[in-house]
Amino acid sequence: MEVLTITGSSNQESVYVDDYSLRTRPYSEFDAAIEAGNAYSWSNLTYDPDAHDTILGVENNSSTQDLVIQEIRVSGDTATQFVVHTSSGVTMAGTAVTGVNLNRNSNNTASATAKADETGNGQQAASYTGRLFAGLIAADGTATIDVDGAIVLPNDHNIGVDFTTAATAGNITIIGYFRDRD
Numbered sequence: 021m022e023v024l025t026i027t028g029s030s031n032q033e034s035v036y037v038d039d040y041s042l043r044t045r046p047y048s049e050f051d052a053a054i055e056a057g058n059a060y061s062w063s064n065l066t067y068d069p070d071a072h073d074t075i076l077g078v079e080n081n082s083s084t085q086d087l088v089i090q091e092i093r094v095s096g097d098t099a100t101q102f103v104v105h106t107s108s109g110v111t112m113a114g115t116a117v118t119g120v121n122l123n124r125n126s127n128n129t130a131s132a133t134a135k136a137d138e139t140g141n142g143q144q145a146a147s148y149t150g151r152l153f154a155g156l157i158a159a160d161g162t163a164t165i166d167v168d169g170a171i172v173l174p175n176d177h178n179i180g181v182d183f184t185t186a187a188t189a190g191n192i193t194i195i196g197y198f199r200d201r202d
Contacts, residue, residue, distance in 0.1 A: 049169065050090050053197030057126025059090075060119035063193040064136035069183050076192035077138035078119075079112050079178035082131035085198040089171035089179060093193040094155075095162040100185035102157060104165070105141070106150040108177040113140040122195075131198065133178075141180050152179075174201075 053059040064076045080087035094102045114135030121128055152171065157163050173179060181192045 057123040057128040059122040059197035060130040062134040074138040074180040077180035078134045080173040087173040089196045091195040092165040097189040098187035099159045100183045114138040
């Protein structure tokens with residue numbers, strides 16, 4: 021079987037050809053970021069959150085690139101509403117979380133500050149001024165929110181995820197990538 025790869029000038033589509041077929045696969049900006057070593061995952065250790073705790077927050081520290089959020093994964097042991105919010109100009113506080121490069125061949129590190137049990141964002145209960153969206157999970161439930169790059173964080177902006185109900189086990193994973201500013 022012969023495979024031929026053709027990438028268009030927009031770097032958006034690869035074409036694969038074998039003996040009797042032609043297949044196409046979209047080559048997204050996220051795919052390109054993984055290949056370049058610019059895509060990361062941030063995930064907290066299991067945490068016992070109080071109501072309205074920010075379980076995980078991630079802040080873009082790059083002065084030349086935007087942090088584009090691709091996906092958010094939420095899980096917990098208690099039925100709760102989760103709130104995804106954003107703010108800027110705050111000092112991130114909490115337990116450090118290291119971004120893991122999704123391209124395991126890359127030695128790039130994320131230009132971001134990530135904190136579990138993050139307390140510096142000021143987005144609690146009625147003061148969710150930067151509320152992006154909310155959802156519900158059942159007890160021992162999970163949710164995957166595929167925002168597909170719809171959330172873009174410039175320098176000094178962060179994203180955080182809270183549970184509105186106290187729980188004993190909460191986990192958040194935020195997946196994103198860096199792209200040059202236009």
